[in-house]
Amino acid sequence: GQNIDQPTEMTATEGAIVQINCTYQTSGFNGLFWYQQHAGEAPTFLSYNVLDGLEEKGRFSSFLSRSKGYSYLLLKELQMKDSASYLCAVTREDSSYKLIFGSGTRLLVRP
Amino acid sequence: AAGVIQSPRHLIKEKRETATLKCYPIPRHDTVYWYQQGPGQDPQFLISFYEKMQSDKGSIPDRFSAQQFSDYHSELNMSSLELGDSALYFCASRIGGKGYTFGSGTRLTVV
Numbered sequence: 436g437q438n439i440d441q442p443t444e445m446t447a448t449e450g451a452i453v454q455i456n457c458t459y460q461t462s463g464f465n466g467l468f469w470y471q472q473h474a475g476e477a478p479t480f481l482s483y484n485v486l487d488g489l490e491e492k493g494r495f496s497s498f499l500s501r502s503k504g505y506s507y508l509l510l511k512e513l514q515m516k517d518s519a520s521y522l523c524a525v526t527r528e529d530s531s532y533k534l535i536f537g538s539g540t541r542l543l544v545r546p
Numbered sequence: 547a548a549g550v551i552q553s554p555r556h557l558i559k560e561k562r563e564t565a566t567l568k569c570y571p572i573p574r575h576d577t578v579y580w581y582q583q584g585p586g587q588d589p590q591f592l593i594s595f596y597e598k599m600q601s602d603k604g605s606i607p608d609r610f611s612a613q614q615f616s617d618y619h620s621e622l623n624m625s626s627l628e629l630g631d632s633a634l635y636f637c638a639s640r641i642g643g644k645g646y647t648f649g650s651g652t653r654l655t656v657v
């Protein structure tokens with residue numbers, strides 16, 4: 436089986452930086468994804484980590500430590516439109532490489 | 547660029563009725579995944595197809611079935627609908643190690 440844990444909710448201020456953590460326990464770990472999802476909409480891809488280290492992409496960065504089963508998503512220069520759910524998902528080396536999602540973190544950005 | 551197309555966008559059915567959801571993956575994507583997302587829940591994997599063959603199966607009720615056709619589009623058939631089947635149903639397609647793209651989803655409401 437697999438366990439993927441994220442904080443349920445976070446609140447941050449416009450212009451600030453926020454870090455959303457994700458811990459996972461899974462056999463056959465292949466890679467870790469971060470998705471953003473606004474209510475009622477499809478998840479949209481933010482980042483992908485397969486090796487240890489930091490991946491930077493504009494205002495978003497994601498870090499992975501495979502040995503610790505830990506990842507974080509860093510959002511800089513927060514904007515109101517960043518208020519959304521952020522989903523951590525892992526893939527395993529199995530027959531389908533399906534995305535296995537955590538419960539998501541609802542981020543509220545306040546003025 | 548072409549995206550994953552799902553139809554219909556919204557569907558209202560009565561209990562015990564049947565529903566068919568359609569998914570048209572991105573051209574040349576060889577894998578299709580179906581997910582169910584209840585209110586406030588993370589997406590739950592239902593079933594996947596690789597090259598028109600079922601590749602994996604998740605927590606999909608026996609009342610549901612799916613297939614992928616020769617043109618790679620996929621259909622999720624849901625029978626004897628229950629109130630608890632009300633959810634967003636997402637289809638995602640993929641080719642290679644990453645690049646999962648989600649469709650806009652079908653919102654199914656069972657009344």
